[in-house]
Amino acid sequence: MPKKPEIPYLTPRAITDALRMQVRKELPEVAQIGDTALQRKVVDAWAFALAHSSFRSIRDIPPAGNPDYNQVKRGDQTDHLRGVTRLAVGIAKEMGTAYPELAIDMDVIVAGGLVHDVGKAWEFDPVNRKRWKALQKQTGRPSIRHPAFGAHICLTVGLPEEVAHIAMAHSGEGELLVRSLECMIVHQADYTFWNTLLAGGQLKPDTVPPATRKYVIDRPF
Numbered sequence: 001m002p003k004k005p006e007i008p009y010l011t012p013r014a015i016t017d018a019l020r021m022q023v024r025k026e027l028p029e030v031a032q033i034g035d036t037a038l039q040r041k042v043v044d045a046w047a048f049a050l051a052h053s054s055f056r057s058i059r060d061i062p063p064a065g066n067p068d069y070n071q072v073k074r075g076d077q078t079d080h081l082r083g084v085t086r087l088a089v090g091i092a093k094e095m096g097t098a099y100p101e102l103a104i105d106m107d108v109i110v111a112g113g114l115v116h117d118v119g120k121a122w123e124f125d126p127v128n129r130k131r132w133k134a135l136q137k138q139t140g141r142p143s144i145r146h147p148a149f150g151a152h153i154c155l156t157v158g159l160p161e162e163v164a165h166i167a168m169a170h171s172g173e174g175e176l177l178v179r180s181l182e183c184m185i186v187h188q189a190d191y192t193f194w195n196t197l198l199a200g201g202q203l204k205p206d207t208v209p210p211a212t213r214k215y216v217i218d219r220p221f
């Protein structure tokens with residue numbers, strides 16, 4: 001039997017109150033969640049994600065949609081999470097004013113916006129990426145994309161399925177199922193975030209995937 005290369009797994013760190021406090025500082029929109037138990041679980045989700053990764057802070061995660069794609073020229077992952085959350089709140093407020101019968105759950109919108117990419121700490125982690133590169137035949141590459149890993153984290157820390165669903169289905173995986181109303185709003189906010197930066201020339205050109213490269217402003221003709 002061929003010998004498998006020795007590729008390390010991450011050793012999880014402790015989830016401390018200091019880490020939880022740091023997450024609250026990095027994602028101040030947590031305070032907009034009315035239900036304090038839900039606030040705590042959102043914080044726990046990110047504290048769990050960081051403790052099970054090489055990243056010490058959400059700010060250490062690059063501002064990209066996927067590890068190799070759609071990287072913003074400046075900022076970090078908190079800009080994306082906060083931007084998507086605020087966009088989703090904006091959509092929900094406007095649509096909810098025009099159509100009150102939508103009965104949008106604002107707590108689920110804010111919680112879902114803040115944790116929709118919680119799985120990125122796993123998918124972007126350099127230790128994991130090194131292992132997947134070396135063991136692609138055995139693990140796949142990545143073994144689990146951030147939406148699925150994010151849903152795993154959400155359920156592990158006790159977030160409700162309405163929020164775990166947003167982590168699971170905000171991206172392409174959502175095409176395989178029917179999105180909830182709040183998930184559809186966060187999904188639209190997420191795509192608006194990336195597409196606006198793309199059309200405005202704010203993504204690093206060499207990270208824009210072929211399907212949308214025509215929008216790169218400084219591409220050669």
Ligand SMILES: [Fe+2]
Binds near residue numbers: 080117190
């Ligand atoms: Fe996102």
